[in-house]
Amino acid sequence: MPFVGSLIYWIYQKWTPAFLKGNNLVLDEIKQDASSKKQSQINILLVPLITIAAWCSHFVGASVGREGVGAQIGAAISDFHSKLKLKDVPSRKDLLRMGVSAGFTAIFNTPFSGGMFGVEFSKFGDFSFRPLFLCFATSLLTYFFKLMFFGFHYEGRGIYINHFFTFYDFVALVLMGIMFGLCSRAFIWMMHGLKNLFQAHVRIAYLRPFVGGCLLTGLYFLVGSDRYHGLGQEIVNLSFIEAMKPWDFLLKMLTTTLSISAGFLGGEVMSLFYIGATLGNVLSPLTSFSFSLASALGFVSVFAGALNTPFTAIFLTLELFHAEVLPFALFPIFLSYLFSGNKTLFASQESYWEKPF
Numbered sequence: 001m002p003f004v005g006s007l008i009y010w011i012y013q014k015w016t017p018a019f020l021k022g023n024n025l026v027l028d029e030i031k032q033d034a035s036s037k038k039q040s041q042i043n044i045l046l047v048p049l050i051t052i053a054a055w056c057s058h059f060v061g062a063s064v065g066r067e068g069v070g071a072q073i074g075a076a077i078s079d080f081h082s083k084l085k086l087k088d089v090p091s092r093k094d095l096l097r098m099g100v101s102a103g104f105t106a107i108f109n110t111p112f113s114g115g116m117f118g119v120e121f122s123k124f125g126d127f128s129f130r131p132l133f134l135c136f137a138t139s140l141l142t143y144f145f146k147l148m149f150f151g152f153h154y155e156g157r158g159i160y161i162n163h164f165f166t167f168y169d170f171v172a173l174v175l176m177g178i179m180f181g182l183c184s185r186a187f188i189w190m191m192h193g194l195k196n197l198f199q200a201h202v203r204i205a206y207l208r209p210f211v212g213g214c215l216l217t218g219l220y221f222l223v224g225s226d227r228y229h230g231l232g233q234e235i236v237n238l239s240f241i242e243a244m245k246p247w248d249f250l251l252k253m254l255t256t257t258l259s260i261s262a263g264f265l266g267g268e269v270m271s272l273f274y275i276g277a278t279l280g281n282v283l284s285p286l287t288s289f290s291f292s293l294a295s296a297l298g299f300v301s302v303f304a305g306a307l308n309t310p311f312t313a314i315f316l317t318l319e320l321f322h323a324e325v326l327p328f329a330l331f332p333i334f335l336s337y338l339f340s341g342n343k344t345l346f347a348s349q350e351s352y353w354e355k356p357f
Helices: 002-015 017-021 023-031 046-059 067-082 092-108 111-120 129-150 167-201 205-223 233-239 248-262 269-286 291-307 310-321 323-339
Strands: none
Touching: 002 017, 002 046, 002 205, 017 023, 017 046, 023 067, 023 092, 046 067, 067 092, 067 269, 092 111, 092 129, 111 129, 111 310, 167 205, 167 248, 167 269, 167 291, 167 323, 205 248, 233 269, 233 291, 248 269, 269 291, 291 310, 291 323, 310 323
16 A cells, blocks of 8 residues: 555656645646646546546555546546537536536436535535536536446435434434534544645655555554445445444544545545445434434535535535435534534635624
């Protein structure tokens, strides 16, 4: 792991250093004014580079996701399209948002969540009709294209709801939402804190993945389990049907923030799903909710809080867990968003307003 991480980082730093910014690069390009003379830092070379880098990161066991890959590939293809100077096409800003939406949809097979993510991810609160229409149209086209040529369709996960909604449930949902928000806040704090530590104490940039890889390898041997490296999809699936270890979400938070801060490339969303689902599972015995319902609530709420995307989380709830879960999910989603703080996971992400907490 240390050697692969350092090699990838060195290649990026030598030939395409701007690409190391990851999703922040996409956000910076979206924010760039149309009249700006600044040359675009995105190009089509990002497609093979981020794909290979993410594959290598997953292969050696780094705890990174894959949505960053989809978003950056979509943005790179959109940028290439914008440089063709074709007539009657959307602005470059809208094209980049459409690319992010297409990438999210291609990864998670959730067209409505993908459409909302492309808009909400770039600037929360900017819900103008034009970008919404373009992003949703692009997401739906991406989804049907994938369905026609690859034949994959996600039916959603059945969630066991074992009782009617009560006042006790309302109190539990409020407290869970606050917990999910504080968890998101801790994730953001750890991510920025570890990045600052690496930059301050490991001055040679391509050695940061080496140091991080050594720490991760040591941690995996110390834990004696493969539960916390890679995507962790199998643990997410298990969290809906059986009790998880109380420290699963904490160790996944540590391995993910350490992996990304050290320079391994991929994304954060799959890890946020893991953290949220396992935290919800741990909270389940303290409530009257089943494992599946509590895990689903954590799954979407931590995602909403850490990425400032509560409306995307609502669509995710509908697409992944069906409509009957939505009344339970609304309070945790928005409370998680409010309690996750004003500091964002991506430094280049913007919002129209500040949160009260």
